[in-house]
């Protein structure tokens with residue numbers, strides 16, 4: 001690790017957490033840039049909260065170091081970190097009104113009078129709670145309480161904000177509104193944000209980069225586009241968006257291209273697997289890249305399958321095809337175009353070699 005890389009906003013060097021013999025987070029190294037919005041995305045129990053709590057100072061790492069702005073913060077007490085924290089169950093002060101809750105971090109920082117009131121009003125407007133300023137937390141819905149927690153975090157404009165599933169309690173439309181609002185606040189204040197969710201769509205919408213976690217380790221770190229189009233593992237390919245998966249054996253893999261043998265034949269694809277020497281690999285083709293019909297040229301590849309279900313979802317019909325080895329693939333079909341497939345039909349489908357990926 002060079003001294004230059006410690007100039008990142010945040011740097012984790014082999015940070016790990018064990019509880020007795022159980023590993024909640026394997027040694028993890030990653031750098032977060034100043035002003036970046038990084039999302040930790042992964043299934044329940046994958047170590048997201050554990051990682052966040054070590055950054056916040058609420059949990060002590062078992063090994064490794066944490067650097068903030070080039071300073072070693074590994075053992076710095078939580079109350080000297082000045083980070084904004086919004087957790088899923090982060091309690092508000094019950095004896096204070098909404099406005100008093102939001103004013104609290106400013107009072108701690110010796111702001112008072114008209115300046116303080118203006119800042120509180122402005123922040124409550126941003127989370128659409130200006131008309132609730134005088135209520136107490138127990139007089140609010142869960143979603144409203146969560147928005148107070150967001151306001152109480154953003155109001156003091158911390159340089160680093162940690163959020164753990166902050167929108168979990170909100171309904172879909174409010175959740176989408178707050179996603180955009182958090183993004184806007186993040187851009188406006190240039191804050192660095194580490195955000196935890198297990199909602200892949202939320203991660204794609206909000207993040208500069210996504211850190212995909214599984215089984216206490218980082219599976220892949222990259223921009224939403226990199227992770228969606230060039231997954232490095234089967235887990236990343238199937239956890240984010242829908243993937244059609246054909247399992248098989250690796251025939252060849254050079255720098256970027258590979259060939260896989262499956263029960264349906266041999267296929268080419270971009271070899272994005274992190275494990276360069278894996279024998280058991282899988283071909284990944286996204287549903288939107290599959291078309292009905294035989295492969296039109298050598299740049300395309302395809303196979304045939306029997307239609308065993310058609311699912312109408314308004315803008316499109318989802319076709320489920322059963323392949324000869326018993327596996328299933330899904331593709332999208334515009335119901336307005338061409339002949340309508342029926343259950344039991346044998347259909348050829350194809351895709352461009354350039355969009356297929358081979359992962360391990």
Ligand SMILES: Nc1ncnc2c1ncn2[C@@H]1O[C@H](COP(=O)(O)OP(=O)(O)OP(=O)(O)O)[C@@H](O)[C@H]1O
Nearest residue numbers: 019022023024043044045046047048049050051198
């Ligand atoms: N205090 C603790 N003692 C023992 N094990 C713990 C403790 N805290 C967390 N764990 C375990 O560590 C693992 C990772 O937990 P963590 O809370 O980081 O998961 P998560 O990714 O945040 O999951 P979720 O999406 O459910 O919140 C889990 O298996 C959990 O049971």
Ligand SMILES: [Mg+2]
Nearest residue numbers: 048049050164
């Ligand atoms: Mg958690």
